[in-house]
Amino acid sequence: MKGLNKLSFKFRTFALIKKRKKMSIITQNISIQKVSKSRISEVNFKNLSFGQEFSDHMLVCDYKNGVWQQPQIVPFENISLSPASKIFHYGQSVFEGMKAYKDKNDEILLFRPLENQKRINISSKRLAIPEFPENYFMESLETLLKLDKDWIPTTDGSSLYIRPFVFATGNGFHASPSDAYKFIIATSPSGAYFSGKVKVLIEEKYSRSANGGVGFAKAGGNYAGQFYPTQLAKEKGYQQVIWTDDNTHEYIEEAGAMNIFIRIGDTLITTPTSDRILDGITRKSIITIAEDAGIKVEIRKVKVSELIDASKKGELKEMFGAGTAAVISPIAGFGFRGEDYELPTLENSYATQLKKQITNIQYNRAEDKFGWRYKVKE
Ligand code: PLP
Ligand code: COI
Numbered sequence: 001m002k003g004l005n006k007l008s009f010k011f012r013t014f015a016l017i018k019k020r021k022k023m024s025i026i027t028q029n030i031s032i033q034k035v036s037k038s039r040i041s042e043v044n045f046k047n048l049s050f051g052q053e054f055s056d057h058m059l060v061c062d063y064k065n066g067v068w069q070q071p072q073i074v075p076f077e078n079i080s081l082s083p084a085s086k087i088f089h090y091g092q093s094v095f096e097g098m099k100a101y102k103d104k105n106d107e108i109l110l111f112r113p114l115e116n117q118k119r120i121n122i123s124s125k126r127l128a129i130p131e132f133p134e135n136y137f138m139e140s141l142e143t144l145l146k147l148d149k150d151w152i153p154t155t156d157g158s159s160l161y162i163r164p165f166v167f168a169t170g171n172g173f174h175a176s177p178s179d180a181y182k183f184i185i186a187t188s189p190s191g192a193y194f195s196g197k198v199k200v201l202i203e204e205k206y207s208r209s210a211n212g213g214v215g216f217a218k219a220g221g222n223y224a225g226q227f228y229p230t231q232l233a234k235e236k237g238y239q240q241v242i243w244t245d246d247n248t249h250e251y252i253e254e255a256g257a258m259n260i261f262i263r264i265g266d267t268l269i270t271t272p273t274s275d276r277i278l279d280g281i282t283r284k285s286i287i288t289i290a291e292d293a294g295i296k297v298e299i300r301k302v303k304v305s306e307l308i309d310a311s312k313k314g315e316l317k318e319m320f321g322a323g324t325a326a327v328i329s330p331i332a333g334f335g336f337r338g339e340d341y342e343l344p345t346l347e348n349s350y351a352t353q354l355k356k357q358i359t360n361i362q363y364n365r366a367e368d369k370f371g372w373r374y375k376v377k378e
Contacts, residue, residue, distance in 0.1 A: 030059070030143050032073040038150075045153050048191035050325065051161055055151040055187045059144045062169070063130055063181040071140045073147060076186060086168035086178040093220040094123035095165035097324040100145050100187070100376075102152040103364035108145050108376035111362045113138065115281045120164060123217035128177040129166055137164070142376045144185055153189045159362075161190040161325065167220075193257070193325040194239065197332035200255060200319075201238040202304055203229055204337070207246035208253070208276070215276035226256050238335055240321070244304060245276070252302045258321030258329060259283035263350050264310045265317070267296045282322040282358070288370060289357050295350065304336060311341045319343060320351040328355040 035056045043053045054076045061071040087093055096116045101109045117138060121131040141162070145152075152160040164185045170178030206229040209215025214222060226241065233241050242260060243253040252271055254260055259280040262269045268290050273279040290297050310316035319331040330351045333342040360366035361373060 030071045030073055030140060032057075032143070032147065033075065034147070035075040040150055043189065045158075045189060046155060048153060048155070048158050048189055050190045050193045051163075051188045053189050055148040055160070055189065057144060057148050058187075059140045059183075059185040061132070061136065061140065061183040063183070064179075066130075068130070068133055068136065068183070071136060071183075073144055079182070081169060082171045084171035084173065086170050086172065089173060090168070090175055091219075091221045091224070092127050092129060092168035092178055092181075093165065094120060094127055094129060094167075095163060095218050095220060096120045096123075097218075098162040098164070099324055099362070100152050100160040100162060101363050102149075102154050105364075107364070108149060108152060109362065109364055110141075110145075110374040110376065112281050112285070112372045113141065113374050116164070119218065119279070119281075120166070123219060124166060126214055126217045127219055129168070129181060132166065132183050141185055144187065145376050146378065148187060151187065151189050153191075155191075158189065158191045161188045163188065165220075190325075193323075193327075194329045197330050198239045198321065199237065199332050200240045200242045200334045201233040201236065202252070202307075202334055202336040203233070203241045203243055204249045205229075206241075207249075208241075208243040208256075210246045211275050213275065216273065216278060218278065223256070230256055233335075236335065242334065250303050250305070252304060252307065253277055254280075255321045258323035258326045261286065261318075261320050261322060261350075262302055262307065262316070263318035264306075264315050267298055268350055269298045269300060269302055271302060272299050280323055282324060282327070285358060285370075285372065286322050286328070286354055289354055290350070292369075293353070293357070307334075308336065308341065311343075316341075317344060317346060318349050318351055327359065 038056050040056065056076060057073050058076045059071055059073050062069045096119060098113060098116045099111065103109060117134060124131050162185060166181055166183045168178030169182050170180035208222065208226055230241050240255045242255050245251045245253055252260060254277050259270060270283060270287065271277065287297055307316060321329045321331065328351050330349065331343060333340055361368050364373060
């Protein structure tokens with residue numbers, strides 16, 4: 001009996017290794033079905049809003065029978081799903097946000113794309129979604145970008161926003177993980193996420209996330225849960241909510257679509273990431289750039305009361321959000337318990353300096369001393 005168990009274990013292990021090997025050594029062949037006529041002439045590239053126009057093609061890859069199938073590039077078009085698809089009922093869905101830039105030599109550039117590739121799988125794992133094979137991600141993305149290269153805007157402050165996402169396509173009302181998924185990469189020539197400075201409301205009643213939850217994942221549901229409190233904040237004249245910890249509501253966490261930086265005196269402070277906070281790629285890049293520029297950076301918890309004290313003493317010099325879509329978005333002021341606290345307008349603020357440095361790297365206008373720029377090879 002013992003021998004038999006050992007044998008079956010060995011067989012299962014072999015099968016698993018074989019399966020894993022198969023996943024990692026596949027050199028994929030991406031099939032491409034091009035549009036018969038491009039829609040590009042319909043788009044006003046001089047006046048782009050965020051995420052409203054969509055490039056000609058998208059990449060689609062299905063997961064079925066326990067395997068990710070061959071990725072395909074097809075025209076950007078509607079997809080057909082059964083009303084019983086689990087995405088509609090149980091929200092099994094994660095996504096990423098990235099940008100492609102084109103420099104003056106017409107090269108396609110990405111910013112730390114392997115971080116997104118890793119993070120989508122961290123998010124997927126938490127949502128019981130099968131991880132997307134590493135080698136598929138970059139090859140799929142690069143093939144799509146080369147095909148839709150003309151859709152990458154070059155006007156200042158704009159870029160091609162890239163949205164990779166995965167969702168459950170298996171059918172059934174049973175509350176259990178789906179057995180089928182779709183991975184899609186869609187792209188959108190986009191301008192700024194926020195126009196101008198952002199006014200934020202520090203939230204004390206609602207929570208975005210909790211310990212042990214899915215706050216660190218880029219799960220669609222995290223955003224759905226924010227919409228109602230953000231709508232209430234908007235009615236009061238604020239554009240974003242700053243979330244506080246769900247336990248005490250005393251500590252600053254992050255904003256709806258950005259990590260938060262606070263400048264008290266000349267020290268730049270950002271909260272540590274956790275189960276509840278997205279480990280932002282812009283955030284960690286800003287920390288590195290700021291430290292390299294000799295700015296004192298502290299990664300520590302910040303109480304709302306510390307923010308208010310600093311504001312009252314005139315020591316709160318800046319706050320800004322950092323994220324792929326938002327880049328670096330200066331905060332004009334914040335509301336808390338019915339009072340508004342304004343932030344001063346500084347010449348040569350940290351936000352301005354750091355935004356310049358990070359975008360210079362992204363758009364290939366400066367040396368890339370940290371090795372973050374990724375050139376898509378033709
Ligand atoms: N926090 C949240 C909730 C976000 O949605 C985002 C955007 O992606 C960020 C932070 C910033 O992350 P990143 O810089 O990786 O885009
Ligand atoms: C991004 O910054 O890329 C995001 O995913 C945020 C999103 C809410 C636009």
